[in-house]
Amino acid sequence: MVFNIENALIIMSVIIGIILILLLISGNIKEYISREFYSLGTLNQLKVCGRKANKAIDESIRKLCEIDDKMSVFKENSEISKINQYAGKQSLIVSEDTYYVIEKAIKYCMLSEGAFDITIRPIVALWGIGKEDVRVPGSSEIKQKLKVVNYKDIVIDKNNSSILLKNEKQEIDVGGIAKGYAADQVRDIMIKNKIKSALINLGGNIFVIGSKDDGNAWTVGIQNPFKRRGEFALTISVINKSVVTSGNYERYFETGGKKFHHIINPSTGYPSESDIISSTIISDNSIDGDGLSTGTYIMGVFKAMRLIEEMKGIDAIFITKNKEVYVTSGLSGKVTLTNNEFVYKNSI
Ligand code: ADP
Ligand code: MG
Numbered sequence: 420m421v422f423n424i425e426n427a428l429i430i431m432s433v434i435i436g437i438i439l440i441l442l443l444i445s446g447n448i449k450e451y452i453s454r455e456f457y458s459l460g461t462l463n464q465l466k467v468c469g470r471k472a473n474k475a476i477d478e479s480i481r482k483l484c485e486i487d488d489k490m491s492v493f494k495e496n497s498e499i500s501k502i503n504q505y506a507g508k509q510s511l512i513v514s515e516d517t518y519y520v521i522e523k524a525i526k527y528c529m530l531s532e533g534a535f536d537i538t539i540r541p542i543v544a545l546w547g548i549g550k551e552d553v554r555v556p557g558s559s560e561i562k563q564k565l566k567v568v569n570y571k572d573i574v575i576d577k578n579n580s581s582i583l584l585k586n587e588k589q590e591i592d593v594g595g596i597a598k599g600y601a602a603d604q605v606r607d608i609m610i611k612n613k614i615k616s617a618l619i620n621l622g623g624n625i626f627v628i629g630s631k632d633d634g635n636a637w638t639v640g641i642q643n644p645f646k647r648r649g650e651f652a653l654t655i656s657v658i659n660k661s662v663v664t665s666g667n668y669e670r671y672f673e674t675g676g677k678k679f680h681h682i683i684n685p686s687t688g689y690p691s692e693s694d695i696i697s698s699t700i701i702s703d704n705s706i707d708g709d710g711l712s713t714g715t716y717i718m719g720v721f722k723a724m725r726l727i728e729e730m731k732g733i734d735a736i737f738i739t740k741n742k743e744v745y746v747t748s749g750l751s752g753k754v755t756l757t758n759n760e761f762v763y764k765n766s767i
Contacts, residue, residue, distance in 0.1 A: 449616070449632035452476065458483040459598055460491070460549065461622025467609065468616040468632050475612035479605040483621075486604065489517050490597045492540060492590075493549065499593060503540065507587030510574070518580045520593050520600045520706070521573065527596065527710030528570035530726065535714030536570045536685040540590035545688075548681045549594070553672045555679065561688035568685050595682075599663060599709025602626040606705070623669065625662040626705050643758055644668050644697045644738055652738060653756045657701065663708035665716045666697040684717050693719035697738040700727070701750065707733060720745055739764075 452472040455464045458480065465476050489498045498517045505511050513521075524537045541564040547553040572585040584591065598621045605619050609628050618637065619626040627637040639662045640651035648668070655662065667690075671680040684691040698716040700708035711733065715723035720737050727735040727747050734749040743764040746754050756763070 451616075451632070454480075456480055459487050459601060459621060460493070460594075461598070463622060464618075464620040465605070466618040466620075467614055469612065469614040471612040472614065475609050475614050475617075478608045478612070479619075482604050482608060483601055486516060486597065486601045489514055490520065490593050492592050492594065499591060502582050502584060503590040506584035506589045510576070510581040510583035512579055512581045515580065516600070516604075518575070518577075518582070520597055521582055521591070522575060522577075523600070523706050524593060524596050524710060525570060525573060525575065527707075527714050531711075531714030531718055533570065533685055534717035535595065535710060536568060537591045537593055537595070538568050538570050538572065538584070538589055539683055539685055540592035541567055541588065542683050542685070542688050543592055543594075543681075544590070546679070546681075546683070546690075548670065548683075553679075555674060565685075565688045568688075595665075595713040596706060596710045598622065598624045599661070599705035599707070602661060602705035602709075623664060624705060624709060627657055627660060627662070630658045640757075641697065641699055641736060641738075642666060642668060643761075645742075645760075651757050652697070652761050653736070653744065653754055653758070655699075655701065655736065655750070655755075656753050659703075661702050661705035661708045662699060663702075663705060663712045664697060664699040665712040668697075682713060682716050691717040693717055694739045694741070695720055695723065695737050696740055697736075698723065699736040701734040701736075703732055711735075 449468050451466045451468045453466045454476050465479060467475055488494060491497045492499055494500060498513045502511050527535045545556045545560055545564055567586055567589045572589055574583040574585060602619050602621050602624055606626050606628060609617050615629045616632055617628040625639050630636055636656040636658045638654050638656050641653050641664060643650045643652040644666050665682060667680040671678050680690045682691045695716050698712045700712045702708040720739055723737060724745055727733055734747045737745040742761045744761050745764055
């Protein structure tokens with residue numbers, strides 16, 4: 420080969436290319452791999468940085484589909500559907516996943532004093548939430564179905580992992596908590612694959628692993644409940660945390676000039692009309708955040724602030740109808756209002 424400038428340049432670029440590939444393989448250059456997919460009735464995104472990123476994403480998608488198969492009320496053969504079919508008749512032995520979710524769900528039913536109640540399914544079905552045929556049911560239908568809503572009728576037995584609903588016509592729906600459990604499972608898969616930095620987004624249910632590749636904390640935006648998706652009311656800066664929001668803008672329909680959303684107050688059978696329109700929980704485990712965000716949304720800001728301030732390691736941000744923002748004490752210095760229509764109202 421003749422040695423001239425042209426050849427020297429080619430050789431140099433090849434060497435640089437090889438060095439770059441080696442750096443990538445050894446993990447010294449950080450690059451996120453991002454994948455979007457549909458599961459758990461919603462669009463999900465995993466953004467993962469690390470040598471085993473693709474493997475971790477594949478495993479996560481498989482686990483999410485498994486959780487969906489076990490826990491969806493829209494799948495006839497799911498464990499949840501079977502528990503509902505057996506209601507008042509016999510108990511069902513369920514998988515570890517389903518048992519754990521139901522056990523945790525009952526804890527949040529109790530803590531929220533029934534504001535969160537997974538036996539809400541007959542009412543959710545009446546409204547057509549999660550389906551095409553949404554409608555406003557008649558008040559007598561609601562009254563009738565409300566009679567069977569009572570989480571105290573869920574009988575669980577740890578010895579054989581079984582679940583029983585005491586009365587016929589009772590039905591459970593873990594839609595208000597399963598995504599949190601799913602996010603925790605993805606977190607565990609990421610950690611097993613030595614992923615140091617990742618963003619898990621299960622339909623707005625966020626879990627951040629580590630900090631960003633530049634070493635800074637992640638900034639998570641909290642949706643402005645009055646605006647189009649993607650416009651934030653505030654941001655929060657977090658490392659290794661779950662950030663879960665329940666909001667009136669997530670799923671709703673409008674009729675006769677009135678908006679009906681998907682979070683039902685079990686004491687009325689109608690969509691919650693507490694002063695809270697957006698409830699965000701920041702926690703180490705997403706299952707806690709998911710159960711509590713739905714529950715506190717219904718409880719209203721006074722009770723919700725009191726409950727979360729009492730819980731160690733769990734924080735919250737509540738936005739009220741009046742654009743007031745309540746933040747628990749553990750979050751001081753971490754929240755930034757990004758829209759000046761909102762005002763802090765930190766004490767109750
Ligand atoms: P999203 O599913 O939009 O993330 P949530 O976590 O707040 O929102 O869960 C809302 C879902 O929980 C509803 O779609 C319904 O399936 C169920 N749900 C509605 N009201 C209640 C309630 N009071 N207690 C428990 N689950 C509920
Ligand atoms: Mg929830």
